[in-house]
Amino acid sequence: MLKSRANIKDVARRAGVHPSTVSRVLNPATRSMVSEALAKKILRIAEELGYRRNPLASGLRTRRTYTVGVVIPDITNPVFPPIVRAVEHALDEKGYIAILADSGSKRRSEKALIENMKARQVDGLILAAANRKDHLVDSCIDEGIPVVLVNRSVEQHSVSAVINDDELGIDLAFQHLIDLGHREIAYIGGPQRASTGYTRYRAFLRSAKQAGVNIDRELVINAREFTESAGQAAFQEIARTGKNLSAVLTANDLLALGVFDALDDLDMKCPRDISVTGFNDMPYVDRFVPPLTTVHISLEELGVQAARLLLEKIENPDAPSKQLRLEPRLIVRGSTATLNAAQAKSGNRVA
Amino acid sequence: MLKSRANIKDVARRAGVHPSTVSRVLNPATRSMVSEALAKKILRIAEELGYRRNPLASGLRTRRTYTVGVVIPDITNPVFPPIVRAVEHALDEKGYIAILADSGSKRRSEKALIENMKARQVDGLILAAANRKDHLVDSCIDEGIPVVLVNRSVEQHSVSAVINDDELGIDLAFQHLIDLGHREIAYIGGPQRASTGYTRYRAFLRSAKQAGVNIDRELVINAREFTESAGQAAFQEIARTGKNLSAVLTANDLLALGVFDALDDLDMKCPRDISVTGFNDMPYVDRFVPPLTTVHISLEELGVQAARLLLEKIENPDAPSKQLRLEPRLIVRGSTATLNAAQAKSGNRVA
DNA sequence: GTATTCTATGCAAACGATTGCATAACGCTA
């Protein structure tokens, strides 16, 4: 990195003023402290020299770096790119940059990532992988670092978050299956340490109860991770019970894809033999075999609102934390179908 | 951001030494300048206090921020997340962070993004959206900023890049179609300002010439962008010619998806009526209707090597630039089929 | 014991930008 860029001293030298005057002119909040004629002259010279403030330097002094750490569990999970893009664009509009960290599945690594970001004096953090009980989130709050969670919440309610109405989403999917005539419904959920996994599971049980449908607990499995392979394994486990079922409601789209894979292995067809629903409406699920019926959440809105909440928190640290709950909707595609006569008579003994 | 973190002065005070001594101990390259006993004491205290170096401060002094700018055109294009993840992981292993910028389709915005990164003294840039003639790349090189291009190259050969052997990839796809008996082959390419668009187009023409196949130039269209909608529009334009064809070779997977959409609109089936090939093997193409035959490139390897090349360039700025060319391979799935008798007889007059 | 050489540590300045305080300059009034 060559020293080829103009700095404040260069501008000051050419304008024949002190660097502090240049600084005051370049900051709109202090510009009125300088005479208008001189301010104009300084602004012109700064532009001629292509001067750009160095946020490293100013951040050292002001403790504001215009930097936000964005920690996600897996950028290749199609749910996250739209979120990240929306976050990055919203931050950029306000002069902030996003430092991206993909934590993978290792929590220890995430601790290091966050420490790294703290050392760099990030102005705040957007976290997409918090656990319901999350020491990392706790410690950031304790240190006064603004934090916003995306699509997750923690049990400590003083943390800002943008989430979806998971209860409504699961209920929409459940009612859809009921309306199609399904009664023997399996559930494949996600890890219970995540609020989405926990809330969607409880919502499933409640929807069933409210619909007066008796759920066979052997048909309810919470997978270790929200992945295709975990979904596949969970369905295989359900298949081994030999129980009757005609539909599977899953806690996210990747789990549903895993169910598709398992059905392929068993020479079964969705939705002919088993109807399947997902959650998230991640990109491209409309192109799958079959196109996935799923609960749509607005990924972009998640990102935009997360960035907005965080910027507010940065500007006004003492303001109370907010939870924004977005409303999902059901998108019916080809993975769910009316319970047919053959299914109703013998069920689908998947063994 | 509260001032709650230990700094070098805190460590020095507790150790009873000067801050410069602490600095020397904490840098492995200068540790031997301090006595072993004192070094051990300082390291222990630094750990007790949870000290972390602040790269903003050290970067100001040393002009090394351990920060890399990563500029991509669209994080929601499934080709990029695996690349970004690989980049981010490789950088993280060496103590660098990735500043992510998603430029969208606006070149002006990209100029601002890069200027923003320069102001923050990034140690280098990884660019995934360079044009063949690219003033932004030129200016970075002129300023001595290390740059590595991903999946793109520029005509100025002194720029480091990780690319794929596009000629081989296109030839593999072309030969595959020839082997299946296709002779009336359309081509939908990408923007010619991108090296991938240009090189794949020329490779298509050359493969046809070498195979002794006469290509109808009305069946060759280079789209404005590498998007589904551009691919769809391009195929619609080809359909309007009323020319016979039995296969479409596209320059990337998104264009191929656009062709799928256009075929749906025309009540035609792939591969029954038209075989289609893509390029990149982006995630999930194996789940589409039909599963896409495509040229596989290793996205993760692109990212890993880009990060590696850049780190080398940062460490050794005067070393000659390198181009790394990765070998693609064909993945045959369900979007291509043998030319059938009915097709061969009447061709597919798509009008 | 004294002089010389080597080693370990401290000092001060640098990096780029900001800001509280001091004061020079300007404007107004008697």
Place this chain on the structure above:
DNA sequence: TAGCGTTATGCAATCGTTTGCATAGAATAC
């Protein structure tokens, strides 16, 4: 013109870290 009040600008220190130079202290040789 002198005195007072206000405004505009400069000064110096800060932020956290690094590093060339100076020198105190230790070790060695005579």
